[in-house]
Amino acid sequence: MSAGAVAKFEDSFAQWLGVKSAFAFWKGRVAMYAILKSIGVGEGDEVILPGYTCVMDVNPIKYLGAKPVYVDIEPVTYNMDVNLLEEKITPKTKVIVAQHTYGYPCDMDAIMDIAGRHDIPVVEDCCLALGSKYKGKLCGTFGVASYWSFQWNKPFTTGIGGMITTDDSGLAEKIEALCRERLLQPSAKASLMLAVQRMVYRLFIFPRTTAFATSMFRWLTKRGVVIGSSTTCEFEPTMADDFFMGISDRQARAGLRQIKKIKKNISHRRKMKPIYDNLLKQAGWETPEIPDYMDPVLVRYPVRVADKARAIAEAPRHFVELGTWFECPLHPIETPMGMYGYYDGMCPVAEQACREVVNLPTHPRAKQATAVRSANFVQSIGEASPPNAHRLP
Numbered sequence: 001m002s003a004g005a006v007a008k009f010e011d012s013f014a015q016w017l018g019v020k021s022a023f024a025f026w027k028g029r030v031a032m033y034a035i036l037k038s039i040g041v042g043e044g045d046e047v048i049l050p051g052y053t054c055v056m057d058v059n060p061i062k063y064l065g066a067k068p069v070y071v072d073i074e075p076v077t078y079n080m081d082v083n084l085l086e087e088k089i090t091p092k093t094k095v096i097v098a099q100h101t102y103g104y105p106c107d108m109d110a111i112m113d114i115a116g117r118h119d120i121p122v123v124e125d126c127c128l129a130l131g132s133k134y135k136g137k138l139c140g141t142f143g144v145a146s147y148w149s150f151q152w153n154k155p156f157t158t159g160i161g162g163m164i165t166t167d168d169s170g171l172a173e174k175i176e177a178l179c180r181e182r183l184l185q186p187s188a189k190a191s192l193m194l195a196v197q198r199m200v201y202r203l204f205i206f207p208r209t210t211a212f213a214t215s216m217f218r219w220l221t222k223r224g225v226v227i228g229s230s231t232t233c234e235f236e237p238t239m240a241d242d243f244f245m246g247i248s249d250r251q252a253r254a255g256l257r258q259i260k261k262i263k264k265n266i267s268h269r270r271k272m273k274p275i276y277d278n279l280l281k282q283a284g285w286e287t288p289e290i291p292d293y294m295d296p297v298l299v300r301y302p303v304r305v306a307d308k309a310r311a312i313a314e315a316p317r318h319f320v321e322l323g324t325w326f327e328c329p330l331h332p333i334e335t336p337m338g339m340y341g342y343y344d345g346m347c348p349v350a351e352q353a354c355r356e357v358v359n360l361p362t363h364p365r366a367k368q369a370t371a372v373r374s375a376n377f378v379q380s381i382g383e384a385s386p387p388n389a390h391r392l393p
Helices: 003-017 028-039 055-063 108-118 169-182 188-204 210-222 249-260 262-282 308-318 348-356 368-381
Strands: 021-025 046-050 067-071 093-099 122-125 145-149 162-166 300-304 357-361
Touching: 003 021, 003 162, 003 249, 021 028, 021 169, 021 249, 028 055, 028 093, 028 122, 028 145, 028 162, 028 169, 046 055, 055 067, 093 108, 108 122, 162 169, 188 249, 249 262, 262 300, 262 368, 308 357, 308 368, 348 357, 357 368
Parallel strands: 046 067, 046 093, 093 122, 122 145
Antiparallel strands: 021 162, 145 162, 300 357
């Protein structure tokens, strides 16, 4: 592996975000693990995060012997309800994870204020929030550290991949020492397989073909023909021997190509949101009213439908690229929730969102015609109203 390409990718990403340090990994969940480990999260500690997330964000907490503590969400941005945060804090709370869901920024003033009064570090989950801003400041620059995912359906992709960013020199030194001691390197075979998958993705994955391609990809993943984003042991949850792995040279070079397009990528996603807003408003649907100080760059456009199961079943026949995030409070639906300390009724607003929310494409291959076709389709299913108003204070 060429350390030069990896180092250049790390430096370029840190420079784009405007922070001192960046560390690249095989997957985003590996980056999260490295942050928590370096902060000192261990047996008996508690980590607070929203009860509307991916189970792969919970695994690093479990791997370290800590307890995930779930906070319900508010129904506009699907982010952690900050009014419920403080009551979840105990003497065992070690970290608060601020997840910017779908690209909507969290209420960082409130989160940082609460965390500061309790002397608890905040880690930002920026896996869905590339380019999003809160009060003019980029998401990923508030907490002690942030982690990012470059998996297929994230704002930009290296196939799979992840990154830590931080301005905290002391934490950066601990992460660097951890990587020096324990970080594994991907095999040449894995790197090559992933490169081939990226090539196939570029050539064949478009909004009209995504549903078929996703089904085929999952089938191939189960048979070990391609590299999937998750493995069976991660649902147990058991940390695989090769979990703590760095990024490959090929991934890093793919990332450098993506960084060159990052402004264009963000600009396109910014344009897609008002297109969806206008199309749905014209059809009489309510759309979220976001305060001016929140400037989201959406990885996908979330919308509530009256019959989610029907929407998922019918979307492929209409050539609609319909995302299912989040199928349950700890996505995906296969997650054995009890093993992760989540039980029905813990986060009722999140659970309702799981029953209703689908999401529509905003990526650079999604155009005006894509938005029209997607909006027309969800309108045919019908709107589901959220439990509260579509407005933030």
